[in-house]
Amino acid sequence: MVLYFFVPESRGEQANRHLDLAGAFLATIGLGLLVFGLIEANTYGLVHPLVVGCVLGGIIALIAFIMVERRSPAPMMPLQLFQSRLFSGTNLLTFFLYAALGATLYFLPFNLMRVQGYTPTAAGSALLPFTLLMFTLSRWSGGLVVRYGARLPLVVGPIIVGCGYLLFAVPGIGGSYWTTYFPAVVVLGLGMSITVAPLTTTVMGAVEDQYAGTASGINNAVARIAGLLAIAIFGLVVLSTFNLALDNRLATQNVSTATSQLLDTERPKLAAAVVPASVDAPTRARLQQDISESFITGFRVASFISAGLAFASAVCAAVTVPSHRRAIQKARQERECGDNACTLMYAHSEIELAHDADMSDASQKS
Incomplete structure (x- = not known):
């Protein structure tokens, strides 16, 4: 309305x-x-x-x-949009980055509530620093494109995001939120804050003006599809890792075949698996601990894969997104040979951004 x-x-x-x-x-x-x-x-x-x-x-x-x-x-x-190396590269960057984000943020609440013992409210609040950083730094990160160009933040940002995922793999069971998951959430939020605004600007600037809205829609769809597929695929990875870790723990503790069979129906629930009440109390407590430890193993594997995807997105940016210097050189060459007006238009916009950054630096020094 x-x-x-x-x-x-x-x-x-x-x-x-x-x-x-x-x-x-x-x-x-x-x-x-x-x-x-x-x-x-x-x-x-x-x-x-x-x-x-x-x-x-x-x-x-x-x-x-x-x-x-x-x-x-x-x-x-429109498939012709993907003929642009910049447009294709930034969308591939988006796919990797948001696949990692979707998978990690999907499994994190299971970890916090089922393994770490957080209440639903506390688990939701655990990601509050991420939201606050994205909100407060969005305007600042948009200015990074003017000052440094799109390439630098789109390389540095995903690298910081990858470091955040590695930090998610560090905690075990227990410990204070401030020393376990808070650092990971802050680093992840900082990296995404540096990345999102330059990424949107670059995607929309990679195509002609008449396709800017379409380009933004495609990029948003890529992000959503990446998260959707990642949850499905990571689910297989985490479940396989969880089952393998749980089997190893059950084998070392000489758990009876009958008890192992009782657990088989609970395995797809991962951290929410419950040891049947028919098992004696000491064994039940030990098996519940094994379930939690096995899920932590699966969560760590997911975090490592997410970090790899984030680093891969940084590589995409380094390969496909031009720097100011490269854009200026390209514009000069193409002005001399009179080649490709569309490429000249993009390079000229990059020159203007570089000029604005230089003028900003000069005004600050004066």
Whole structure:
């Protein structure tokens, strides 16, 4: 309602008004089947007909989606945008970064509530520093592009994010929040704060003005899809690691076969697994501790993988995002040979940003 009355309409007069219903349908079906199949693999296994059928069906639907987008007069995802190395690179960066974020933040509450003993309120509040940092530093991080260009913050930010994930892998069971998960949350929030605004600016600046909104929508969709797929895939990784760690612990403690079988139905619950009441109290307490320790092992593996994805996103930025100096040199060369007006336009915008940064430095010194 507020948007309807107070936000003015803006649309390209030359834009195609047709909706890409076929593309929307195929994208929804493809992603839905793929994610459903991966999630059900936790219960039935990767080779179950239901899992294989859903995954293959999802892949086929997504291939059909690409084919439809290539021929559609008004595609919801114009494929020509991906011809830009900068646009493709920043979206790959987004995929890696948000896959790591989605997976870690999905499993963290399980860790805090089921293993560390936090209340739901305390577990939710544990991420409050992350939110506050993103809120307070967003304007400052947007200015980083003007001062340093997009490349530096898009390399440094994900590296800091990766260090935050490594810190999540350090704590065991117990300990004060301020010395266990608080440092990890702060480092993660700082890294994401440095990254998000420059990333959005770079994605929208990588395409022509008429496609800026589409580029932003695609980038947001990539972030959401990355988190969705990461939860499904990381679920398989964490469950496999959890089962392996729990098996090793049960073997070293000579747990009876009957007791192990009672635990089998609880394994898919991970940290929420409960030892049956039929087991004697001392054994039940020991097994519950084994379950918690096994989940910590799985959570650490997920944190290490997330760190690797964050570092991979930094590499994407280093390879695909130009610095001010490279953009200036490129503009000079192309002015001399008269090549590619679109590239000149982008390079010229980078020169203006560099000039603004120089003028800002000069004014501060004076």
